[in-house]
Amino acid sequence: MSKVLVVDDRDSETELLKAYLEDSVDEVRALTDSRQIEEVFAEFEPDVVILDLHMPDPDGFEVLRRLRGARSSLGFLPVLVLTNDESHVARNSALILGADEFLTKPVDREELVLRVRNLLRTRELFVEAREGRND
16 A cells, blocks of 8 residues: 655645545645644655645754654655755755655656656565565
């Protein structure tokens, strides 16, 4: 079962991303209040996180910092940053903090679906390897 958590402070963005992904993943949950990230992350246990950078406190950079420990304990758990910020500083900072992908808005629907699919497949392979399965 593939689960994606979308974290963006704008409802319109979360609804758009949910619509884009509804036919590609089993479950998409949206979070518009980034202060709830640790609680929702632990309860939902996503396979991929799609994260905006510029939100009210905590912003996406801080969310990446806060999730670092949880992501490490789970092994490979990918984060795709999706933001309006096209600067090299934003991209490089997000990647340094552990983001696996970086896309800018407005996002191409097909590209988003393909990148999420690839991240989900990589996550699945990691989980299988960790469990010692070779299907």
